[in-house]
Amino acid sequence: MSHSGLVRISAVEPRHNFVVRLTFTDGTVSDVDLEPLIWGPVFKRQRQDPDFFRRVTVDPISGTIAWPNDTDLDPDVLYARANGTYHEQASS
Numbered sequence: 001m002s003h004s005g006l007v008r009i010s011a012v013e014p015r016h017n018f019v020v021r022l023t024f025t026d027g028t029v030s031d032v033d034l035e036p037l038i039w040g041p042v043f044k045r046q047r048q049d050p051d052f053f054r055r056v057t058v059d060p061i062s063g064t065i066a067w068p069n070d071t072d073l074d075p076d077v078l079y080a081r082a083n084g085t086y087h088e089q090a091s092s
Contacts, residue, residue, distance in 0.1 A: 007025055018053065019033050020034060024082065043071060
């Protein structure tokens with residue numbers, strides 16, 4: 001675990017479609033569907049090119065998953081999704 005005490009990602013393994021298996025620094029391992037998270041122009045290549053999507057790696061500095069085009073995802077959101085505690089923000 002990092003010196004800051006935050007849980008981060010230590011390993012990623014692409015599975016099928018937009019699902020990746022994430023291993024976190026607290027030992028949690030979970031398959032997470034990234035499809036709802038990779039939207040908008042910044043993630044266009046990930047959505048359209050399966051080979052590029054599978055090039056996902058762990059950025060050792062930020063402790064999250066990233067792609068070669070300098071895009072990444074918030075590790076706290078990924079951890080919440082892995083643990084089933086992520087809730088879409090309700091509109092008022």
